[in-house]
Amino acid sequence: MRIRTVLLLSYFIVILLSITLVGFVSFYISYTTMSERVESAGLQLVRQIENNMDNDFHSKRNLLLAPYNDQTYIDGINRYIEMNDQEKFQFRQRLGDLYLKSFNVTPIRDFIRFQIYYNNGELLSSSDARKPWTPSQVRNSDWFRETVAKDGEVFFSGSIPQQADEKNAEVAAYASSILIRDYSNPDRFIVVRAEYRTSLFRSIGQNDDLSLSSKIVILDENSRMIYESGDSTDTGLAAELTDRVTGREGKFWMNVDGDKMLASYTKSGYSAWKAVLVTPREEIFGSLDKIKTTVILTALLAFVITFFISVLFGQRITQPILNLYKTVNRIKRGDFSLRVKVDRNDEIGRIGMNFNAMQDELQMLIETKYLNQIKLQEVELAMLYSQINPHFLYNTLDSIRAMSDYYKVEEISIMAQSLADMFRYNTNNKDEIVTLQEELVQIDSYLRIQSIRFEGKIVYRQEIDEELYSASLLKMTLQPLVENAVFHGIERKRGKGTITISVSKEDSRIRLTVADDGVGISDRRLNEIRESLRPPIQQMNEPRPAQENGIGIANVYSRYAIRFGDRFEFHMDSKKGVGTSIMLLFPPFEE
Known part of the structure; x- marks a missing residue:
């Protein structure tokens, strides 16, 4: 292998190792730092979303507890079965007016309707003309049984059943319901149910800290998707989150339709709902990809510069050595007339000067001793014959x-x-x-x-x-x-x-x-x-x-x-x- 080639390969290897090492270390540090910051920021955002959601849910719970502020409503619940038709009508009217007043005094932008049911499933009052379910349907519904099981705690439901004649009615995203009773008469109670739009979650999703490609996903207590920000719903995302969002809070990377995403989530201690923030990897590490591209372009530029430097300096180093090699070949063939041209004072120039001196001494030695010795051996051999x-x-x-x-x-x-x-x-x-x-x-x-x-x-x-x-x-x-x-x-x-x-x-x-x-x-x-x-x-x-x-x-x-x-x-x-x-x-x- 020629020295010029060795120098060229040496330059390439040194620069390649240097750029690779610097690029890898910088990329690794940037990747680790950015990943930690994004994961921490993601958890902070979902905690903020959870806090806002819990505050809103607390307010809605307080509205549902309006009858507790007046003992007459509690007494009416206890003796509702014994009332005559007129008294029942008046009680239902007063109860409905109470909740209409509550929801109007404290406007809730995502409120759609409320219904009040007695413990036997009878509809006592409703905020709209929606055709009620039959008492049997109410009693057998999951949300009713879950509300009764909560025994006075609010139950947030994400699965809203729709009746056959409600095709043109506004579909609710979720509902809250609570059981209200006199604790001295537990068998007689009412269940108040309010249904809401997704306005709350949309307002939460309009956070200035969220990127355009990030998504907010809200899951109910049973990990059913309640809300997903964006224009389209990704079924693959819902399935992935349903399987992996467990525990109080956490973060994990997942692949959805070939795209890698970071999911950060928290679980509300109040409603048991989960707030999930999903951020695409490209959104997080897009700047790192630019760094990687810059490193690659820098390496290519360095290789080009290295090539010209190696050619320039390699020729300056190897050309005198090549001239020396040619002179050695001439001497090998017996030609001692050529001398190395010395036009530099560095180590290579000194080698050339010493080689010329050695060549002069060798030529003199051959002419004065070696040739004479050969002639003498030839004479001796002829005499020996x-x-x-x-x-x-x-x-x-x-x-x-x-x-x-x-x-x-x-x-x-x-x-x-x-x-x-x-x-x-x-x-x-x-x-x-x-x-x-x-x-x-x-x-x-x-x-x-x-x-x-x-x-x-x-x-x-x-x-x-x-x-x-x-x-x-x-x-x-x-x-x-x-x-x-x-x-x-x-x-x-x-x-x-x-x-x-x-x-x-x-x-x-x-x-x-x-x-x-x-x-x-x-x-x-x-x-x-x-x-x-x-x-x-x-x-x-x-x-x-x-x-x-x-x-x-x-x-x-x-x-x-x-x-x-x-x-x-x-x-x-x-x-x-x-x-x-x-x-x-x-x-x-x-x-």
Whole structure:
């Protein structure tokens, strides 16, 4: 990933996290604060509605208690059954006038009508010409039984039964009724019932603190809807409130037809009716939605600004690094003529100046040391191809002289022929890369001579995959390793010794192993040899011991390490009294 891309992503991530964190925290705080305020305000409003409703209900109750102010009305109730028709008519007239006067003296804007019933269901008086229910209908009605059960407490009813001939009559929204009697004669009483419009609730709903989308809902004692503000009635809202409005007061969120709403409610301790305020979520958190939109737009704007800033500053930061990268590639290809252009004094400019200085020093080092060392290694390698170990030559000549004393003509012939083959192979400088088969022929000649010298002490084995005889090797790979096995392993061992050459395929590389079961090497000496096997570039300034005047293990290691680098592996293992094993693992030579 390019640095410019990393910077761009970093800017985006930082700004995204910052805006997201600030937006989330601010939105959460605003949401929580606003929610708490709205819920508190909702409860205060419904408490105010409940208070206004209770005050109005108290006033209506007091109007219904008008007969208690005059004992003659109570006496009339007690002896109504014993009255003659004229007395009954006069009593009904006076009772009706009393309530007409009460409702007219204290005007009630939502008042529609009143009826007065005796305990047997007989209609005593009414404020309009409405056709009365039969006594049986009155006695069996829910409101009458509930009023009697209240035993002197006012009963507020939201279910107003309508008679068949009242299609054109004004329908009441609710009614209040009370039982009036002399406590000394409880079986004789009257029930006064007054019916009202929804004017009270409409006036309550015209509160300046209410939003346009909010609704006021009034539920009676049995959670039946009495009033719902607004132009339309929502049946889903009524069903939701009926199930969930319980307890003295509370608040909850609900979903109605896919819209989320907050409902705050209180229950009147006087009438047991519930006042509910329903506010849509959009009405409450509409401003928060604007904040959310503003945050999103701000984030988009920040991303655009970030993009231009990252491009502008990223180019200023990455362009010098890109120039430095191009210069490194030129050096990688061997071109040391290009220098990094330095036109700034910050850290990147200092890196460029130091890189130019390093490049100058590296070029001088290569020209004065590395190239000379390579030439020197080439000369040494050419000399090694044309020479043979003097110690080996002297011993071979001594053996030839000794055998000639005994006139062993056949052995002298074999050694002379093998020695000639080896000289011919070593002095042939035409190819540096040879096949495994050619190397094995050389090793056969070498070991024939050594077998004659050591009188059959050396046992030679090959474990080679058939298809690898044509594999390529560097010339003089096997002889230094086999020679090391002969002189440092088998020669010092009592009795016979075995040298095994193994060549196999390991994944996509060639595995070559030369092992012997000779005397082995001590751990200290083995560590010294391993320490000396380092890349050639690290060995250029190290002096070579005077005794290293032949091709040895270090030379084989260096030649393969120079050619293959990290793709080449070299392992040398040995144990005193057990033997030594040298393994080379390298890729095939390119054609």
